[in-house]
Amino acid sequence: MLELAPSLLSANFYNLKEDLSKLKKTDVKYIHLDVMDGNFVPNISFGPGLIKSLRPYTDLIFDTHLMIENPEKYVEDFVNCGSDIITFHLEATKHPHSLVQKIKSYGKKAGISLNPSSLEQDLVYLLEDLDLVLVMSVNPGFGGQKFIDSQLNKIENLRKIKEEKNYNYIIEVDGGIKSTNVTKAIESGAELIVSGSDVFKAEDLIDRVNEYYDIFKRY
Ligand SMILES: O=C(CO)[C@@H](O)[C@H](O)COP(=O)(O)O
Numbered sequence: 001m002l003e004l005a006p007s008l009l010s011a012n013f014y015n016l017k018e019d020l021s022k023l024k025k026t027d028v029k030y031i032h033l034d035v036m037d038g039n040f041v042p043n044i045s046f047g048p049g050l051i052k053s054l055r056p057y058t059d060l061i062f063d064t065h066l067m068i069e070n071p072e073k074y075v076e077d078f079v080n081c082g083s084d085i086i087t088f089h090l091e092a093t094k095h096p097h098s099l100v101q102k103i104k105s106y107g108k109k110a111g112i113s114l115n116p117s118s119l120e121q122d123l124v125y126l127l128e129d130l131d132l133v134l135v136m137s138v139n140p141g142f143g144g145q146k147f148i149d150s151q152l153n154k155i156e157n158l159r160k161i162k163e164e165k166n167y168n169y170i171i172e173v174d175g176g177i178k179s180t181n182v183t184k185a186i187e188s189g190a191e192l193i194v195s196g197s198d199v200f201k202a203e204d205l206i207d208r209v210n211e212y213y214d215i216f217k218r219y
């Protein structure tokens, strides 16, 4: 089942409540929350405080994408603020296996993200335990960048492994996705589609989300 996860990073932070109420009028079930520390990536976004303040206003699944160094230090914070899925970067921690177990011990779904330069092979021993794999199709740090086509192969390989081994992880793609190029990610195997600027900078947010779901229905 294909789903869209609009990335709040491109929303108007003055108007978050209004954007969330617009999303409520669509089929969207997820919201993607990009946490950046100015260290793992060259940008600073928001942290658990903002996420916590949104929680009472929406039932959307909080898909928290941690672009922070040493994510193990902050797991409790991202559990307590209301995340449903906590995804960290393979490149950001020395002990990814124990971090996955830690996230799951709180009853949350655990995901790992790969930078464009990282290989899916580095993840192989972790895949059976993962709820989600996030393939970055831009260099993490900013919204509005161009999709890196070479990442399609990584998505395809992750789909093959998932099918062969009967694993449960959701394949998520993040970065440079638009309603005009989303089909190539879908056809490679992406199931959860992150889109930031294309959704929140659209003339009509609701129409744009509907456009994605119309495309999803064709698959
Ligand atoms: O994690 C990130 C960027 O690091 C993303 O989630 C972006 O926020 C996606 O934005 P667009 O590329 O869709 O504008």
Ligand SMILES: [Co+2]
Pocket: 007, 032, 033, 034, 065, 174, 194
């Ligand atoms: Co993201």
